[in-house]
Amino acid sequence: MAQKLIIDADPGICDALAILVALADPSVDVVAITATAGTVSGIQATRNLHYLICLADPLRHPRVGQSDLSVVPSEQIPAGLPAHSLLNGRFGLGDVEPQVPDLHKRRDSAKLIVDIVREFPQEVRILTLGPLTNIAMAIELDPELPMMVNGIVCLGGSIRAGGDVTAAAEFNIWADPLAARTVLRSPAGKTLVPLDVSQAPILTFEDIDRLGGLIPSTPIGELVNNMMHFAARSIRQYLPKEGVSLPSIAALSVAARTERFTFVPHSVDIETEGELTSGMTVTDIRPVLSRQTNADVVTHLDETAIIDYFCRGIRRLSM
Secondary structure, three states, X not given: OXXXXXXXXXXXXXXXXXXXXXXXXXXXXXXXXXXOOOOOOHHHHHHHHHHHHHHHOOOOOXXXXXXXXXXXXXXXXXXXXXXXXXHHOOOOOOOOOOOOOOOOOOOEHHHHHHHHHHHXXXXXXXXXXXXXHHHHHHHHHOOOHHHHOOOEEEEOOOOOOOOOOOOOEOHHHHOOHHHHHHHHOOOOOEEEEOHHXXXXXXXXXXXXXXXXXXXXXXXXXXXXXXXXXXXXXXXXXXXXXXXXXXXXXXXXXXXXXXXXXXXXXXXXXXXXXXXXXXXXXEEEOOOOOOOOOOXXXXXXXXXXXXHHHHHHHHHHHXX
């Protein structure tokens, strides 16, 4: 039976690619995709999700959760770092400006999460690819929700790798540290996919050129090619990297259980007030723990298998 999945995202090129792969994966039943503010505003995230679903046109359309947040956390990143709009495009999807009609049924993201989990108790796994704002709000709306989900897989945090938006903090946690703390302190089963492992699956620029040549010139194929090549160009220009990382695909593979991974239970909390450390993922790795573990932290992924999973999904989607 396919794993029921809610994807909470702020797409962004990598999130968009992961969503498209999930929609093409027969082992996953994407019952809802909910918008949150992060790389783009909540309003733009909603448009991007609607656009991706309309273009992919899956056999079963997931429900879409709306966010009306006009704030864009990525615009507040410290000076000296490349803006997310440079890395992802003005609207988050490379050179594409998504043109979609307004949603027919407007459903708030947090409320939709609660409704679907209650509709399918113990069956739905939540995958978060952006800040944890919606999940914290859903828990506030329904305190029983953590006991009713089939786990929460969070792309975010950093254990030993340092931060990416500050020296101490990873972007998804930094963007809403109070929400991240709420989720991590909840009794839900949680799996954290941190920077330490999520950046490891990488498409080289040569991989992108080869893969692009195999994708048919369909509307969805052209979008995928546009986003991958936009990401390659922007990374060449703005980041000291020799390829495009696929952290959202890594987190999807963990949520869908498509590839093998290893994890270690840890006691994890979030710093919410430090001038230099706000958003820092604090992990108690002392040999004698002062409190119970509350999250499984992924420590190893099969990078080659994740790249293969991505390529299979893109080819399947584009056929």
